[in-house]
Amino acid sequence: MNKKKKTVWIIVLIVCALIIVVGATLLIRSQLASETVRREDVTPATADEATVPSEETTAQAPTEKPLIDRSFGYKLADPGDLNVDFAELKSINTDIYAWIYIPNTNVDYPVLRGAADKDDFFYLDHNMYRQYQFAGSVYSELKNNPDMHDPVTVLYGHNMRDGSMFATLHQFSKADFFDDNTTAFVLTEDKIFTYLIYAAYTFDDRHILNSYDFNNAESFQEYLDSTLKPRSLDFNVRENVELTTENRILTLSTCTESSGTRFLVQGVLVDEHER
Numbered sequence: 001m002n003k004k005k006k007t008v009w010i011i012v013l014i015v016c017a018l019i020i021v022v023g024a025t026l027l028i029r030s031q032l033a034s035e036t037v038r039r040e041d042v043t044p045a046t047a048d049e050a051t052v053p054s055e056e057t058t059a060q061a062p063t064e065k066p067l068i069d070r071s072f073g074y075k076l077a078d079p080g081d082l083n084v085d086f087a088e089l090k091s092i093n094t095d096i097y098a099w100i101y102i103p104n105t106n107v108d109y110p111v112l113r114g115a116a117d118k119d120d121f122f123y124l125d126h127n128m129y130r131q132y133q134f135a136g137s138v139y140s141e142l143k144n145n146p147d148m149h150d151p152v153t154v155l156y157g158h159n160m161r162d163g164s165m166f167a168t169l170h171q172f173s174k175a176d177f178f179d180d181n182t183t184a185f186v187l188t189e190d191k192i193f194t195y196l197i198y199a200a201y202t203f204d205d206r207h208i209l210n211s212y213d214f215n216n217a218e219s220f221q222e223y224l225d226s227t228l229k230p231r232s233l234d235f236n237v238r239e240n241v242e243l244t245t246e247n248r249i250l251t252l253s254t255c256t257e258s259s260g261t262r263f264l265v266q267g268v269l270v271d272e273h274e275r
Helices: 003-042 047-051 055-060 086-092 167-173 175-180 217-228
Strands: 096-101 108-113 138-140 152-156 183-187 191-204 235-237 249-255 261-274
Touching (some): 167 175, 167 261, 191 217
Parallel strands (some): 108 138, 152 249
Antiparallel strands (some): 138 152, 191 235, 249 261
16 A cells, blocks of 8 residues: 555544544533433422412412402493592582492482481482472481491382382392392492392381391391391392391382382492492
C-alpha cells in the first residue's frame, strides 16, 4: 500500500471513530433526559403544592350559594328594571314605606302603614293621598315594623271586582298558575326583598298577628308547620319547602266571597340586598 492510500485510510478511520463517539454521546444524553422527565412526572407534590389552589381555581371559586339553592330548588322571577322613587312617594304621603310587586298579577302598589295617631284600619278605605276611597290601599298594621324583618309581616288588600288591589291573588288558587308563578318582590327605600311564594289557601278570618305568639320559638314553628299543611279544602303548597324560626314570612291577605274567610298567599324571604 503506497503512502498516499495509507493516509486516506487513516482519515477514514478517524472520521468513523468520531461519528461513533458523537452518536454514543447523543444516545446517552437522550436516555438521561427521558429518564429525568419520567422522574419529574411521578415526583409527588409537596404539602404546599398539594393544598394551595392555583390562581385560576381561586378566581373561579364561588363566593356564595346561588339564589336557587336558598329557594328550595325553585326558579325565581327576575325583577327586571323594577324601581321606585320613594322621595316622590313620601312627598305625597310619609306613610308610604314600601312597594309590592308580583309578576303576572295586578299587584303593583305602594304599601302604607298608618301613623301612631291613626287606627290600623285607616287605609282600609283611604288611598295613598289620604282621601276616602272604597278600594283603600295595600297596608300593614302598626304591629309590624316597616323594616320587613318581623317573623311574619301581614299585608292587607281588598278583593276588588275590577281586578285591582289584591283581587288577582286568587289566581294562586289555580294549580297551574301557582306552579308557574313563584316570586313576590317588596322594595323599601334602601332594599329589595325577594320572596318565594310557597303557599296559597283559604283561611278563617282570625287576626293572625293577634292569634299567635311569634316571639315564642315553639309557637312560631307550629304556625310555620301549619302553613305547609293548611287545614283547607282549597290550597296549593310547594313541595320540599322546609321552614324554621330563622325564616321571615310575608303573608298577603284578601277577602273571599265568604265573610268568615280570607285568602292567604304566603312567601318566605329568600333574598335581601341593597338597592
